[in-house]
Amino acid sequence: MAAMKQQSLPTRKIRPSRCVKDSKRQNRAVLSFLVPCRGGCYDEHMNKTISGFTIIELLIVVVVIAILAALSIVAYTGIQNRANNSAVQNDLAAASKALELYKIDNGEYPDNTTKLSTMIATAPLKASRQAYKTGTTYNYAYCSTPTTYGLAAQSKSEVAYYITNSSAAPQVFTAWGGTIAPICTGLGISSTFSQWGHRGDTQSWQAWVW
DSSP states (O other): OOOOOOOOOOOOOOOOOHHHHHHHHHHHHHHHHSSSSSSSSSETTEEEOOOOHHHHHHHHHHHHHHHHHHHHHHHHHHHHHHHHHHHHHHHHHHHHHEEEHHHHHHHOOOEEEHHHHHHHHHOOOOGGGGGGOOOOOOEEEEEEEESEEEEEEEBBTOOEEEEEEEEOOOOOOOOSSSHHHHHHHHHHHOOOEEEEEETTTTTEEEETTT
């Protein structure tokens, strides 16, 4: 049998896989998107110019956001303080009316704990408790004689207010102190009876304050 002449097979030039080339293009596209550049970058894969941010521009944005956040916190705190102050003043005004009603019915202001407790059934002394500075702080001072009374209380904002039988509306109280005797003196009440509505030692409100 005659020897067969081997025919040479046509050679093919091995080219990089299209997948590899596409992958490289995608990587370049991702990098051009992530890395900021000045003035803009040209992306061959996406065939368009992509703008980026400089570090300075990003820092400016961060600083502006921080300033706005700080202003918001200050504004929110101010709103809370005003709300607490208003609640304390309203409580004192309502307590003054309750005490006057008690005097109309009984001919005198309550000057002991028993008399204060009897007010609960008819005209209780109410307090918006979340508006007051409490915890270990003594608060809501009541000083009285059969013919006079004074109430003083400190808001959570640490502003104190007072009202007496001779004042028409609550006023800012500058003589607030840690003990009740100077407070009664500051209210102008030569008190025969004084009591804290909120006690700091027990961290609780007394039964005569609702």
